[in-house]
Amino acid sequence: MKKFEQLPEIAKLGHVALVSKDLDKSLVFFKEVIGLEETEVVDGVHYLRAWGDFEHHTLSIAAGEESRIDHIAWRTKREEDVESFAVLLEDAGVEVTRVAAGEEAGQGEAIRFQLPSGHPFEIYYKIEKPLAGEKRRAKLKNQVYKSWAKGVSPRRIDHVNIGTNGDPSAIINFLAEKLGFKIREYIKAPDDAVVAAWMSVTPLVHDIAVMGDPTLASTQELHHLAYWSDNAQDILRAADILCEVDIKFVGPGKHGISQALYLYVIDPGSGVRVELFSNSYLIFDPDWEPVEWTMDEMDFAFTYWGDQANRPNSDQSTMFAGPLEDLVVKEPN
Known part of the structure; x- marks a missing residue:
């Protein structure tokens, strides 16, 4: 096993890549109801972030036949940590896939792998931090978008x-x-x-x-x-x-x-x-x-x-509820 002068470190949660079987409903929900901002759309993938998120995206949504999580991504503390994690994981017998810069919009080179459970993870460092468009841009230099412009508007x-x-x-x-x-x-x-x-x-x-x-x-x-x-x-x-x-x-x-x-x-x-x-x-x-x-x-x-998070006889009674097929989202006025 390779010895590292400094062990690689994860800095923070980066983003979740979601595949939705009803992309239109998901976009209305996340953009208009939750109030996330759309950074850009590339090859059918919609890249979103909250008004206080600086990175290119914290959620991406693409269309698919079945809904699933494509990957959960984490940013490292240093650029060299990405490759160091690759080496560390491969030495431990974990299969690692390299992701080229630009394969995911706004993002540099990354690696992907699975937890022992099969959960798909991604690790990256380089990421664009684009400014908001002039109409949505905050006056505060330490904030990306105007606060609470639409929907729930989490930070x-x-x-x-x-x-x-x-x-x-x-x-x-x-x-x-x-x-x-x-x-x-x-x-x-x-x-x-x-x-x-x-x-x-x-x-x-x-x-x-x-x-x-x-x-x-x-x-x-x-x-x-x-x-x-x-x-x-x-x-x-x-x-x-x-x-x-x-x-x-x-x-x-x-x-x-x-x-x-x-x-x-x-x-x-x-x-x-x-x-x-x-x-x-x-x-x-x-x-x-x-x-x-x-x-x-x-x-x-x-x-x-x-309100009980695991209350019985509700639409969300199970810890891991599936899609609510009969739920129709109304477009906000």
């Missing part, structure tokens, strides 16, 4: 939550040992097995969460991707906006784990769940001790108060 991408019907510890260990993620909070089963973990490389409580559930359809599921808003009032405003266009949602509520205010809503085009997320807490202590929760504390851990 930035925040995290992803993935699941598996296999052993979640295989994912958790891979993220920790190969990619440098730290466990911030976790759920332990009576047999001492870790069944879920909230992990990060930043001061956030989680850049990624991993949950195990034997009832899931596969080893590689996505529970949700999350966009962050500045405060609780933004989440209440989001609820009003979703009601106005007749889109069902779960929340608002507050998680025990992460202490965040949440609202969950499903994209009617792809069936992908989006969490609208605010508050929470930050971790700055270098000697942070992971917070342990037990199975009998799960209801309190997931929902401290408010």
